[in-house]
Amino acid sequence: TVLVVDFGAQYAQLIARRVREARVYSEIVPSSMPVAEMLAKRPRAIILSGGPSSVYEPGAPRLDRELFEAGVPVFGMCYGFQLMATVLGGTVDNSGAREYGRTALEVSRPGSTLFEGTPDRQEVWMSHGDACSAAPEGFAVTASTDVVPVAAFENDEKRLYGVQYHPEVMHSTHGQQILEHFLYRGAGITPEWTTSNVVDEQIAAIRAQVGDRRAICGLSGGVDSAVAAALVQRAIGDRLTCVYVDHGLMRKGETEQVEKDFVGATGVRLKVVDASQRFLAALDGVSDPEQKRKIIGREFIRVFEQAQAEIVAEAPNDQPVEFLVQGTLYPDVVESGGGTGTANIKSHHNVGGLPEDLEFALVEPLRMLFKDEVRMVGQELGLPDEIVQRQPFPGPGLGIRIVGAVTRERLDLLREADAIAREELTAAGLDRDIWQCPVVLLADVRSVGVQGDGRTYGHPVVLRPVSSEDAMTADWSRLPYDVLARISTRITNEVAEVNRVVLDVTSKPPGTIEWE
Numbered sequence: 350t351v352l353v354v355d356f357g358a359q360y361a362q363l364i365a366r367r368v369r370e371a372r373v374y375s376e377i378v379p380s381s382m383p384v385a386e387m388l389a390k391r392p393r394a395i396i397l398s399g400g401p402s403s404v405y406e407p408g409a410p411r412l413d414r415e416l417f418e419a420g421v422p423v424f425g426m427c428y429g430f431q432l433m434a435t436v437l438g439g440t441v442d443n444s445g446a447r448e449y450g451r452t453a454l455e456v457s458r459p460g461s462t463l464f465e466g467t468p469d470r471q472e473v474w475m476s477h478g479d480a481c482s483a484a485p486e487g488f489a490v491t492a493s494t495d496v497v498p499v500a501a502f503e504n505d506e507k508r509l510y511g512v513q514y515h516p517e518v519m520h521s522t523h524g525q526q527i528l529e530h531f532l533y534r535g536a537g538i539t540p541e542w543t544t545s546n547v548v549d550e551q552i553a554a555i556r557a558q559v560g561d562r563r564a565i566c567g568l569s570g571g572v573d574s575a576v577a578a579a580l581v582q583r584a585i586g587d588r589l590t591c592v593y594v595d596h597g598l599m600r601k602g603e604t605e606q607v608e609k610d611f612v613g614a615t616g617v618r619l620k621v622v623d624a625s626q627r628f629l630a631a632l633d634g635v636s637d638p639e640q641k642r643k644i645i646g647r648e649f650i651r652v653f654e655q656a657q658a659e660i661v662a663e664a665p666n667d668q669p670v671e672f673l674v675q676g677t678l679y680p681d682v683v684e685s686g687g688g689t690g691t692a693n694i695k696s697h698h699n700v701g702g703l704p705e706d707l708e709f710a711l712v713e714p715l716r717m718l719f720k721d722e723v724r725m726v727g728q729e730l731g732l733p734d735e736i737v738q739r740q741p742f743p744g745p746g747l748g749i750r751i752v753g754a755v756t757r758e759r760l761d762l763l764r765e766a767d768a769i770a771r772e773e774l775t776a777a778g779l780d781r782d783i784w785q786c787p788v789v790l791l792a793d794v795r796s797v798g799v800q801g802d803g804r805t806y807g808h809p810v811v812l813r814p815v816s817s818e819d820a821m822t823a824d825w826s827r828l829p830y831d832v833l834a835r836i837s838t839r840i841t842n843e844v845a846e847v848n849r850v851v852l853d854v855t856s857k858p859p860g861t862i863e864w865e
């Protein structure tokens with residue numbers, strides 16, 4: 350394991366991902382963790398991330414000198430670099446020598462461990478107020494900028510390295526190479542972490558955890574629950590039952606995809622519950638978004654509990670159903686503050702969240718993985734692209750894409766319009782460029798139109814194509830006009846009650862991705 354010590358900015362997750370891209374396993378730990386505890390994890394190397402503080406601020410995170418004396422290779426970046434410099438006796442000045450954004454780095458020793466084979470002058474991403482003016486004793490200065498005399502230092506004997514900039518961001522043109530040089534040359538690590546190892550390890554871990562007992566898993570149709578279920582199924586076979594609740598708010602073809610494609614690829618034991626009547630009845634006349642979400646969440650829990658009771662009743666003599674499989678991912682684990690310990694189920698992330706009083710132990714085979722790694726594991730397990738490359742879709746489904754009350758007729762309309770938009774986006778090869786494209790029916794709005802010889806009075810639908818990296822922020826996608834034109838023509842021709850197609854050109858913030 351390579352430990353990434355998080356000094357409080359968003360950079361730690363990105364660094365951990367970059368390390369894994371270099372095929373070395375990494376984990377994030379908070380900077381508040383005592384050094385002895387970090388070392389007890391027996392890391393192959395430690396990376397110190399950047400952070401928002403200045404080393405001169407009172408209360409700024411510190412590090413024990415021990416960390417640098419344990420013989421473990423260390424690489425400091427930005428704040429981590431300055432901390433290293435200060436702790437080891439170098440000089441960091443608070444002289445107003447700021448640098449933000451793209452900066453030219455002069456590499457003064459091309460033969461260095463970090464910079465070998467990279468250009469003498471390269472573009473890097475800087476973001477700092479303080480600057481290192483003298484490296485600690487025993488360190489060679491290997492790069493500088495116009496503003497900062499010491500922008501990188503290296504000590505091969507002690508295997509300690511640092512750079513003032515952010516090698517993990519894309520704008521640092523040789524950043525990945527430099528990180529790999531640290532891992533492979535500096536720390537002597539062999540890159541061997543792959544998704545097929547993950548699959549083997551997880552299968553062994555699941556078998557050890559579940560033993561000969563049984564587990565259930567709620568399938569949402571999304572990537573995470575599908576991959577988690579496929580892994581558990583590989584491990585324990587028919588002792589896993591998946592439950593798929595069809596709430597009637599799914600998109601066209603989605604239920605079939607779970608029933609046919611997923612079962613086809615995995616052979617999983619699946620219980621499909623058609624609960625659309627029940628959800629529609631509960632949603633009758635409700636147009637407030639929060640209300641809708643609550644109702645859908647509540648009904649989901651009831652249906653799931655009923656299904657669980659049925660599974661037990663169907664085979665009462667089998668081992669008890671003691672485990673619940675969840676597709677929790679690493680970013681959720683990091684954000685909820687812990688690598689280990691009790692799981693924290695985000696209610697947002699499943700349909701309303703599963704009931705808290707369910708008496709289950711959780712099986713979370715993806716809790717150390719990033720989204721792109723989950724997709725790779727899915728591929729490794731032989732899941733079809735339609736499932737593995739699927740764009741995000743909210744748990745409450747089309748229920749929160751109808752502005753106004755939800756009815757069967759409105760759902761049918763929206764399902765058609767949505768299917769057309771998806772078909773055209775796929776045909777234009779845009780699926781990987783956009784994050785997702787909600788199609789929203791403004792059910793309570795009507796506008797006048799003309800079709801053939803007649804006047805129409807129909808509903809508008811909104812296209813909401815967005816690009817994003819993590820859904821926290823998003824920008825509206827600049828789709829080609831001809832694609833927009835085809836979608837608009839087809840929807841207004843093929844979906845009778847829709848006479849207008851409009852484009853949402855709002856970023857997030859201030860808009861959210863969904864309309865409700």
Ligand code: XMP
Pocket residue numbers: 697698699700701741742743744745785820857860861862863864
């Ligand atoms: P917003 O609308 O908050 O959406 O910008 C951010 C991302 O989350 C998805 N989303 C949900 N996913 N259950 C989910 O599993 C939900 O209740 C839910 N609401 C929004 C949304 O599609 C987008 O990808």
